[in-house]
Amino acid sequence: MTVGIIRSSLKEVDSKVPELLELIKYKPKKKKVFIKPNIVDAINAKSGVVVPPQLVDALIEYLINKNISINDIVVAEGTGFFNEEKHFKRLIKESGYIKLEKKYGIEIENLENTERITKTWEYGEIELPKYIETHEYINIPVMKTHSQATVTLAMKNQKGLLLLKDKQKFHRTNAYGNLHDSILELAKVAIPDLIITSAIFAIEGHGPTLNPQSKTKKLDLLLAGTDLIEIDNVCCNIMGFDVNEIKHIPKVEFSTVGIPLDEIKTKFKGPDPYMKVQNVYVHSSDGVCTQCSMAISRMFRKILFVEEIREKFEKLNKNYNRIDLIFGSDFTELPEHAIPGQTFCFGVCTTNLAKEKDIPYVKECPPHYNDMIKLILSVVEE
Ligand code: SF4
Incomplete structure (x- = not known):
């Protein structure tokens, strides 16, 4: 061959x-x-x-x-x-x-x-x-x-x-x-x-x-x-x-x-160990299926391209030096440095963690990126 x-x-x-x-x-x-x-x-x-x-x-x-x-x-x-x-x-x-x-x-x-x-x-x-x-x-x-x-x-x-x-x-x-x-x-x-x-x-x-x-x-x-x-x-x-x-x-x-x-032959940049956009840390691993991965990408595309949402996102990053987003079935504890009140869970796979640690979450599978944006930005809209 x-x-x-x-x-x-x-x-x-x-x-x-x-x-x-x-x-x-x-x-x-x-x-x-x-x-x-x-x-x-x-x-x-x-x-x-x-x-x-x-x-x-x-x-x-x-x-x-x-x-x-x-x-x-x-x-x-x-x-x-x-x-x-x-x-x-x-x-x-x-x-x-x-x-x-x-x-x-x-x-x-x-x-x-x-x-x-x-x-x-x-x-x-x-x-x-x-x-x-x-x-x-x-x-x-x-x-x-x-x-x-x-x-x-x-x-x-x-x-x-x-x-x-x-x-x-x-x-x-x-x-x-x-x-x-x-x-x-x-x-x-x-x-x-x-x-x-x-x-x-x-x-x-x-x-x-x-x-x-x-x-x-x-x-x-x-x-x-x-x-x-x-x-x-x-x-x-x-x-x-x-x-x-x-x-x-x-x-x-x-x-x-x-x-x-x-x-x-060329050199492709490989994937990063995790995604970080400004002060927002995304925790996902092998336990995250493509649907949640797609929701994450679409969420950030919407945040970056819709002016009104982007402005709120900028405000979020100005007010908080750390926001943690958790996806997938692999997490039984909060990631290191994650701060309760500034941490959110997404998708049915995170239900147990969200309930045990009292973390706000979007429970749908897959979570819709609009609901994800709404939950994250709720911190600056309260
Ligand atoms: S919540 Fe649903 S879409 Fe997200 S990782 Fe779990 S099974 Fe996949």
């Missing part, structure tokens, strides 16, 4: 996708195709957060040219935060995927609602989309850093195949293995026929979404391969991470064709 690497800007994807697949001598084996792009947030692809719909469009054109009917092509994603149908529709609209729906007369499917098969895996049984068996399965991640997994690439993108209940279990200690082992074990039962990694735009820092501690990195690269672990190894190499330090990716030998690695 080998990994193909080419340069491609967003404007060039139409011609570059066929070139890339030619480079690795890819030929679809089945007549039906399931494309699973990473569409984790309702945001434009130039952010680096989601796979550009233009890339999926170019792939669909390629498949149609290989005599695969558009009626036999499924594009589907499953994201915890946009799980409900009304939110999923917003995700498809704001990420630009609605253009594919209009162009091809297809509907981007919400994987939460697709038919499932039960697979035996390391931790018993797990339900996965039937498409991974009935269809040619094409996994399309974006090259990004991740606050808990250090990187999110092809292996991590497969978490989107899971039902919401299993996505959450991946983050809960004692449910399956830990997050890293669970991602690795998933790669043994969900095996794509093709992986195309988008590094046209990427994310570095405290990914996988945009927040005050992450930023977009433009690389204008596309990679393709047929082995999850091999292509993730190549990506870590390009990003400047030692794969031995990425807990869910085993180190393997790899070979590449196309642009030599030495020409494109």
Whole structure:
């Protein structure tokens, strides 16, 4: 197996996708195709957060040219935060995927609602989309850093195949293995026929979404391969991470064709140990699932971009030298230095801690970022 690497800007994807697949001598084996792009947030692809719909469009054109009917092509994603149908529709609209729906007369499917098969895996049984068996399965991640997994690439993108209940279990200690082992074990039962990694735009820092501690990195690269672990190894190499330090990716030998690695190796800034915005400390760990992580990112985006809220946030930071926000199931005690009255809990996972320590909290799962903002700013509105 080998990994193909080419340069491609967003404007060039139409011609570059066929070139890339030619480079690795890819030929679809089945007549039906399931494309699973990473569409984790309702945001434009130039952010680096989601796979550009233009890339999926170019792939669909390629498949149609290989005599695969558009009626036999499924594009589907499953994201915890946009799980409900009304939110999923917003995700498809704001990420630009609605253009594919209009162009091809297809509907981007919400994987939460697709038919499932039960697979035996390391931790018993797990339900996965039937498409991974009935269809040619094409996994399309974006090259990004991740606050808990250090990187999110092809292996991590497969978490989107899971039902919401299993996505959450991946983050809960004692449910399956830990997050890293669970991602690795998933790669043994969900095996794509093709992986195309988008590094046209990427994310570095405290990914996988945009927040005050992450930023977009433009690389204008596309990679393709047929082995999850091999292509993730190549990506870590390009990003400047030692794969031995990425807990869910085993180190393997790899070979590449196309642009030599030495020409494109770079240094991605890794995630920070924790998020801190001015005097606000965010405590989250492996026990925090993507839905709470997304709520945190969206909360800070709203705080920074809505003037009236930003002004109150500035006042909060002027009046208090420390505010602590706690997420996830890992905390049984308040974090060191956290001050009662200036500490808040978020999500059902923090219920016990909040009740025991009498900490104000938003109990919903996931907590809505508007409720989170309201609770935090209540300190300066009293
Ligand atoms: S409260 Fe947050 S971390 Fe816990 S399961 Fe719900 S969304 Fe996930």
